[in-house]
Amino acid sequence: MTALAQAGGDPVLNIGIFTLFVAITLVIVFRASRNTRTAADYYAAGHAFTGPQNGVAISGDYLSAASFLGIAGAIAINGYDGFLYSIGFLVAWLVALLLVAELLRNTGRYTMADVLSFRMRQRPVRMAAALSTLAVSFFYLLAQMAGAGGLIALLLGVTSRGGQAVVIAVVGLLMILYVLVGGMRGTTWVQIIKAVLLISGAAAMTLWVLVRFGLDLSGLLGAAVERGGPNGAALLDPGKQYGVSGLSRLDFLSLALALVLGTAGLPHILMRFYTVPTAKEARRSVVWAIWLIGLFYLFTLVLGYGAAALVGPETIRNAPGGVNSAAPLLAAELGGPLLLGLIAAVAFATILAVVAGLTITASASFAHDIYANVIKRGRVDDRAREVRVARATAVVIGLVSILGGIVANGQNVAFLVALAFAVAASANLPTILYSLFWRRFNTSGALWSIYGGLATTVLLIVFSPAVSGNDKAMFPGADFDLFPLSNPGIVSIPLSFLFGFLGTVFARDPSDPARYAEMEVRALTGAGAEKAVPH
């Protein structure tokens, strides 16, 4: 039997389990939609979720298919170097917990731009923050949609490009439906259900693997080394992937910086803090998220080495979907077609939920920031109209990402996620921190750090080896890789902090002390913060 047949399991079973998930979530989304009337409902679920609920939803938003399939696969193939990702992804949450979540909840209502423009000139800063939000969401969205194609090949046995395009379109249309009908409340429930499925599925597999090795982690590692053959021992030590050259080491350092500083600047994560009624609940949600995400990454460590030991790197590399197939192959090895079907459905649900979260964020930012505040200058009397614009935007974004996903299917788009994190860490985080903590920060400073960070990051990526100059690049034929690193963070993050500083210092417009007083007092005490909408 070939690896393909083993990996694909039973497509009918996989599709059946996935359809069940879609049916259940759709019912819940339709029920949730009955309470979605106002802008606060659509954007922020009426600020009415509890901390623990939102914490589970955050982990649902954050643990993308890249986290689950990507990291498990990276550990199975590259060993220790795959583990390094999980650590950056987890430690990053301390930035959100200590510096951002509560203060953001207290000073904003729906979007990141609410906070960044709080004490600045509204229109230019909102526009900049909204563009940065749209850029990050779009890069992230495209990466998820393109990844869906490869996953489909593996899990449903759809190998033709046309067939994959159809499935990408189905994923996109479902996601549009969730967002249109359910708004933030429905999307949040989808995240919660998906997170519970994903984390409990990973927990069950982890336990299964550990039991097979007599609860002996060292024994599991030993088995992975043995299965790996002559190169097996390298699995346990750092450097298998990034230790190749001085440049690759620097690249890793750059990625590590973007991971740890990017999370607290991801707009779809920031927006989740508005779905709870108070800053204290925002804190509780981050605490829940940290525990869940931390546990999940511990599971992926076992799953990755488990796949290396039980499936073997050769089989994984040769399977359709390559590295990403490690976790599904492990599921097939452990529990046969049924477990594979469950894990496949969970992986699908993961893509669907993350894509829905990104879409609602982008649509909220367009409708609330660009339409209502920049174009209409804050004079939208009819709130329902703003929500209609948001819904229309969600449809447009959904259709664009379906097209993008079909075009990018099979392309090397891993750099898109790195790009999203780098923009978040460069354009967003410095601006957020300066706004919250630096009295002198002003409109020019905010514009400099957002546009400076955005431009630097995008330019460095365009001229990086991820886009041109080698076989693995997006355009292997072209050759304009002037910047040697695939991850721009190590240059773009310090530069953006510098831009924000210089823009502030050299500006002619001073900061507004009264607005800063209001912002700071509100941020720290919660006075005048948006309250939950009673239903």
Added chain:
Amino acid sequence: MSMTERPTGGPTDAETWLAVQSGEPFRELRRRLRRFVFPTTVLFLAWYLLYVLLADYAHGLMSTRLVGNINLGLVLGLAQFVSTFAITMLYVRHAGRRLDPLAEEIRERIEGAGEDTTPRRPTEGGAA
């Protein structure tokens, strides 16, 4: 819900915010927050960077076997998880004991004062 796009806190005006900001209770709250979060952030970022640099450049050291197949790199990596969980718990305790009560006190004073300055009857913001 008729609100201007600048989220303003209902009846509270600029002078109140400035007065609260320069008052001793608020300055104490800010001190308590910053004295915890700034050093802790420096600490965990430095510890994370140290770990990344070791994993990136000190392969020999990180490959040292400690127990069976478990090497120093794995133990330090797991230690990052432990320190993240520990800082989370410490912050929750600090916030619950040292920040929340004071923040609540100041918030009640502001929202109470807001109602006092509009003796007619709070029309908007009062419900918030």
